Amino acid sequence: MPPQSETKYLHQLTEVPAGWDLATVIGAFAHLAVYQGDASANRAREVVSLRLLELWAEQPAEAEAWLERFGELNMATRQGRLCEALLRHGAAEWGKYEDDLWRFSEAGLLRGELRPAAEREDWAALYRQQPHTRDRCRELAEQLVEAESPETARKRQKLEEETAQRHRLEAELQKSQEEECRDLRNRLATAEAEVSSKEAELQAAQNESAKCKEQCAEFATRAAAAEGAAAEMRTELRQLQEENGQCQERCEKLLARLEAEASQHAETKERLSQADSDAAGKEVELQRLQEESRGLQERCQLAEARAASAGSQAELQLEKAVLQQHLAKAEAERSGMLGQLLHLHEEKGMHKERIRELERQLCKAKQRKAHHAGALTHHGVAFSEVASSSQEPDLAERLGYSIVDDDGTSSSVLSCSSWFSVKPDSVKDHCFMVDAIFKTRSYGADFFLMGRDLKKGSQVVAADDATILEVAKSPEICDAGEVVEMQAGTATLRVTPDHLVQVADVKGEVEESLYLEAGKLKVGDLVMLDSGDPAALTSVTVRPLACQVLKIVFEPYLPVAVFSRPSCILSLGHKKAVIRRGGRGQGGPGPLDGSMDGRASIPITAGDYMD
Known part of the structure; x- marks a missing residue:
């Protein structure tokens, strides 16, 4: 903007500056x-009007452009359009x-x-409005x-x-552009x-x-987890393989020990x-000694008779002392033989107990080996089981025993001093507790053995206390899972639910062929006791009990007397009192035979008495 001193009021204009354009003049x-x-x-307006006429004639294009700024003016003449535009x-x-x-x-202009x-x-x-x-x-x-x-008019007309x-072209172009x-x-x-x-x-x-x-x-992630699991399984498999190798080594060592024990047992059996x-x-x-003793007694009696006839008291006492000496000697020999026989029975029992211990160790070893083999098979690796039973007969069979698995239906008998009359099943072998005690008889003397000590050929006494029953085959050890406990007075019995118990009929009469399963009995039913009398059940209890029983077959097929170990x-x-033997007593030398009654003593004579 020019300084205020260089400007003038517009109404004081006397000459239009040459630098003004058409729009400024308008x-x-x-x-x-x-x-x-x-x-x-007024003078200024006339000056501006003259200059505007000059510029309008000289610059028709600029004049037309200025006029077009106002658009379409609804005037019939050009003069009207120019007036309206101004x-x-x-x-x-x-x-x-x-x-x-x-x-x-x-x-x-400065407005x-x-x-x-x-x-x-x-x-x-x-x-x-002016x-x-x-x-x-x-x-x-x-x-x-x-x-x-x-010329300007023509130009303007042409323009x-x-x-x-x-405008027409623009309209067409606009129409074309609109269509386009x-x-x-x-x-x-x-x-x-x-x-x-x-x-x-x-x-x-993208979602897919x-x-x-x-x-x-x-x-x-799953592949990585599977690889990790596979690595763990391979590690575990190697460990199981190592354990299986160690177990096989232990089994081989145990088998060698068992074979050595078997050979030792064979020697023991021979012994x-x-x-x-x-x-x-x-x-x-x-x-023979008993017969000799009886002969000596007869001789003593004969000597007494002779002494009575002869009247010689001294000879009678002498002969009696000799006979008593021979009798004492025979009794001593008999006691020694009985002691040796008992010692042999004890040694036999010890060997049988040792055999059972070896059997248990062998079973445990087989179970561990089967467990390792099952674990290895679970991981996809199967090992051929090396078992001594596939090459040689089982040790228990060689020793007269066999171990089997049972389904829990086997029966067991446990009785007190009085017992029930029970009948072994003709199809299912009769079963007893492993600690049940049987009565055996040998040379007129009664002995008692546990059921685990029986083997094929063993003999036991039947319930009638007269018939001898024989074990027909090797006893089998079974597992039972449920028992029935019954009580009739003082008599008690523990059996499995399928065991047959002899009962009386409704009239209380005895019927030898009348038996019922123990699981079907109830309180008040009449059962037969060992005395042959019926008794009412006072208690019947069924309870689960995991125990072992013996499956034993007797011939002939008769009831057997059995009771549990008390x-x-x-x-x-x-x-024992300590006896001290001193020298001579105060009364002087005593008798040589040790008698102190003052009577005549009979000297101890070595050797047999010669009549």
């Missing part, structure tokens, strides 16, 4: 047209700026301050039309034609629909890809057989 005229009664303003331009300028005195410079936006419309309307303003614009429009030369042609835009919009909508479809497909593909990635990650034969010989010798109380016997 703006100056529009402002000066509103003044009325001011001579300087009024609109002046109203816009007058309403926009304050009504101060405008200034000018060589560069252009007043801007009016508030709310007041602009009112001031613009006021400008258009009659002198419209008249001056109309006069200037006439002068402008007259100032246009024929108008070109403008009309341009419509087509493009349709194509764009189609493309957008396709893009939307493709985006949906892409989203679905994400799922595939998740599945791949899950598969990778037992020899001891049995020796015992038989000693029994014969014992019988509990014992520990005690001491009478303490």
